[in-house]
Amino acid sequence: MVWYRPIKLAHFRLAHSRQPFLVAYSRESLEMVFDAHDRAFAFWGGIPQRMIYDNPRTLVDAVKVGKARRFNRQFLALANHYLFEPVACTPASGWEKGQVENQVGNVREWLFSPRPRFQDLAELNAWLAQQCREKLAQRPHPDQRSRTIGDVFAEEQAQLRPVGKPFAGYVEKACRVSSTCTVGYDRNRYSVPAEYAGQSVFLRATATRIKIVQEGKSLACHARCFGREQQILDPWHYLP
Structure with missing residues (x-):
């Protein structure tokens, strides 16, 4: 098919x-x-x-x-x-x-x-x-x-002018980690380590990656999903 x-x-x-x-x-x-x-x-x-x-x-x-x-x-x-x-x-x-x-x-x-x-x-x-x-x-x-x-x-x-260092471009969104330890973006949800449940974080989206940070510290990084209503979960985030 x-x-x-x-x-x-x-x-x-x-x-x-x-x-x-x-x-x-x-x-x-x-x-x-x-x-x-x-x-x-x-x-x-x-x-x-x-x-x-x-x-x-x-x-x-x-x-x-x-x-x-x-x-x-x-x-x-x-x-x-x-x-x-x-x-x-x-x-x-x-x-x-x-x-x-x-x-x-x-x-x-x-x-x-x-x-x-x-x-x-x-x-x-x-x-x-x-x-x-x-x-x-x-x-x-x-x-x-x-x-x-x-x-x-x-x-x-x-x-042409030499390229030099690539531009680190991303779209940032403030969000709160849910009780199931996920944050949402573009109709999908991505996991965050369990100890951050209920806390405020920033989600940074690029063309290929989803990164969750708090106060400059990287908490999680996922390959971006382009489906709908999908859950992208890392089992290690739930181990605690």
Whole structure:
């Protein structure tokens, strides 16, 4: 039996070389945005000076007149860490974002027709990185037809800023440990050592992990679950 699940695809593209990077997630949320930027910069081996966005709700809290925006505070911390300038497209101005909007349809045709099958997101993302590195990089550059995207990217890569230390991005939530020694996030529950039952803690969610801390001390760490109404329990938490 084959099971299908919806995914969200983060899509990056360098403006000069057109070198793309694609990565899939189960959710379109802020912690996924952090992880997607980390992966994109690692894939390119550098950071552009400016990044242009189509006003996603995960990043833009308010759209003002012209190009004025109020970006999410945590996203600005990401931009400050990597030292790039975030710029938002003007609403209803398709000429500002044609490269990306056209590329969405192209990638659907080039990579997902016919629809491939994968065991999990890790296998899918390894395949997407390989396709970006090999298949898509070998396509002719739209402005320099005698050269490939990969050829132009090799030159552009030298102009990118070095990556340095990855951004430690997460979404934090204050919560209280239940009488069954669990805390809830995204419709799932994760165990905490029994001695902390009833106490206030902070839950930190990344794209792949759930970490529970109290006063700077790590109490528990779990692989993140993307099901619903699941309990992710560590038996050692209940031993006392």
